[in-house]
Amino acid sequence: MLFRQLFDADSSTYTYILADRSTRAAAFIDPVLEQVERDLRLLEELGLKLTVVLETHVHADHVTSAGILRERTGATVVASRRGAPCVDRPVAHGDVVRVGNLEVLVLETPGHTDDSLSFLCEHRLFTGDALLIRGTGRTDFQNGDPGQLYDAITGHLFTLPEETEVYPGHDYAGHTQSTVGEEKRHNPRLAGRTREGFITLMKERNLPPPRKLDVAVPANRACGRAPSPVQA
Amino acid sequence: MLFRQLFDADSSTYTYILADRSTRAAAFIDPVLEQVERDLRLLEELGLKLTVVLETHVHADHVTSAGILRERTGATVVASRRGAPCVDRPVAHGDVVRVGNLEVLVLETPGHTDDSLSFLCEHRLFTGDALLIRGTGRTDFQNGDPGQLYDAITGHLFTLPEETEVYPGHDYAGHTQSTVGEEKRHNPRLAGRTREGFITLMKERNLPPPRKLDVAVPANRACGRAPSPVQA
Numbered sequence: 001m002l003f004r005q006l007f008d009a010d011s012s013t014y015t016y017i018l019a020d021r022s023t024r025a026a027a028f029i030d031p032v033l034e035q036v037e038r039d040l041r042l043l044e045e046l047g048l049k050l051t052v053v054l055e056t057h058v059h060a061d062h063v064t065s066a067g068i069l070r071e072r073t074g075a076t077v078v079a080s081r082r083g084a085p086c087v088d089r090p091v092a093h094g095d096v097v098r099v100g101n102l103e104v105l106v107l108e109t110p111g112h113t114d115d116s117l118s119f120l121c122e123h124r125l126f127t128g129d130a131l132l133i134r135g136t137g138r139t140d141f142q143n144g145d146p147g148q149l150y151d152a153i154t155g156h157l158f159t160l161p162e163e164t165e166v167y168p169g170h171d172y173a174g175h176t177q178s179t180v181g182e183e184k185r186h187n188p189r190l191a192g193r194t195r196e197g198f199i200t201l202m203k204e205r206n207l208p209p210p211r212k213l214d215v216a217v218p219a220n221r222a223c224g225r226a227p228s229p230v231q232a
Numbered sequence: 233m234l235f236r237q238l239f240d241a242d243s244s245t246y247t248y249i250l251a252d253r254s255t256r257a258a259a260f261i262d263p264v265l266e267q268v269e270r271d272l273r274l275l276e277e278l279g280l281k282l283t284v285v286l287e288t289h290v291h292a293d294h295v296t297s298a299g300i301l302r303e304r305t306g307a308t309v310v311a312s313r314r315g316a317p318c319v320d321r322p323v324a325h326g327d328v329v330r331v332g333n334l335e336v337l338v339l340e341t342p343g344h345t346d347d348s349l350s351f352l353c354e355h356r357l358f359t360g361d362a363l364l365i366r367g368t369g370r371t372d373f374q375n376g377d378p379g380q381l382y383d384a385i386t387g388h389l390f391t392l393p394e395e396t397e398v399y400p401g402h403d404y405a406g407h408t409q410s411t412v413g414e415e416k417r418h419n420p421r422l423a424g425r426t427r428e429g430f431i432t433l434m435k436e437r438n439l440p441p442p443r444k445l446d447v448a449v450p451a452n453r454a455c456g457r458a459p460s461p462v463q464a
Contacts, residue, residue: 004408004409005408005409006406006407006408007239007406007407007408008406009241009406035406038405038406042407045414045417045418046414173270174238174239174240174241174267174270175238175239175274176236176237176238176239176408177236177237182277182278185277186277
């Protein structure tokens with residue numbers, strides 16, 4: 001597999017490229033609107049053809065480039081059946097998305113938002129904002145639910161092999177990757193904490209709303225192509 | 233090999249961990265003073281023992297944590313024989329640094345600074361500020377020399393196998409890695425450019441001095457432990 005991790009410093013968002021070396025088919029996970037030219041240039045330099053854009057969820061902190069990428073490359077936009085109406089292929093737990101000869105397994109991991117997905121491809125797990133490195137996504141908007149998030153992480157992610165590499169949707173401390181084993185042992189929100197303890201912890205947090213919430217959510221429900229919010 | 237890439241957002245510096253899974257011996261490449269607690273915590277969580285700190289050069293844009301790491305872990309500080317007087321082991325082209333059972337080959341790649349090194353460990357090449365992703369280090373201070381930089385990159389780095397992974401000392405556009413083949417083909421300062429063309433290009437750049445030059449260079453010549461500049 002050809003793999004790349006890309007960073008948007010303004011929103012601390014990680015975008016990923018997964019590509020099949022033999023067919024040159026490629027997928028982006030969570031591409032960012034402002035980085036669309038960088039990302040298309042890199043695809044071209046690597047000799048890849050974008051066939052799929054995967055979204056882990058309807059983001060509240062940045063606007064996706066999925067819609068523009070679809071227009072410019074013909075790629076299929078794939079996201080949760082519970083999320084944005086603009087997607088080409090709404091998926092559910094256990095679905096498999098093919099990228100050339102690669103297989104990407106869809107895991108529903110709600111709780112940060114009700115439409116949150118994680119994606120597993122070979123030994124790499126892309127966790128969006130469900131599981132972060134030594135943290136988790138917040139659960140206080142977009143139908144977030146801490147009990148649901150605890151169940152998703154402990155039931156669907158922490159049951160994978162310990163050496164599975166974890167690639168989150170964001171990081172704010174300069175970490176780029178982790179493993180399932182590391183997060184089971186060292187994630188301070190989860191290690192040694194009960195479901196009730198996690199719910200209490202998440203409910204006690206008093207965070208301001210994400211700075212782009214009002215713009216990003218409606219824009220992302222239109223795959224980043226809603227004219228007025230994106231121009232705003 | 234256990235490998236990690238870490239980022240300091242303030243200076244856009246990449247720090248790397250290389251570790252031997254069997255002996256648990258670990259090296260940092262280019263650790264940043266402000267991140268020392270993050271980095272020591274991660275070592276502990278990964279069950280690693282720091283034995284070596286490798287510096288690619290005397291940095292002008294951030295202060296190293298090498299001296300503090302040496303005091304707190306007993307690690308050996310390794311850098312160029314042409315650079316900081318504080319190092320424990322001054323090295324030259326072709327030297328090998330052992331990290332447990334791992335071997336790190338030293339390549340002298342001057343031109344950004346006169347003491348710039350690159351390090352090769354298995355299929356990974358750590359290029360410091362000599363070769364950046366789609367760019368190079370600047371050559372207008374600390375005895376930089378564009379002709380020397382061109383010779384080092386084309387003679388010592390671009391002669392490695394094309395699939396060798398390139399990990400730079402900085403990136404300002406959100407790229408995390410490249411390959412030798414990619415940089416040979418797509419680095420806009422080098423691809424299809426003669427030595428004379430590269431020298432002209434670098435001399436025509438008119439950049440302000442690095443913002444931490446006056447503080448960072450004397451501090452880094454003391455491995456980050458010079459009291460007054462670091463406190464300044």
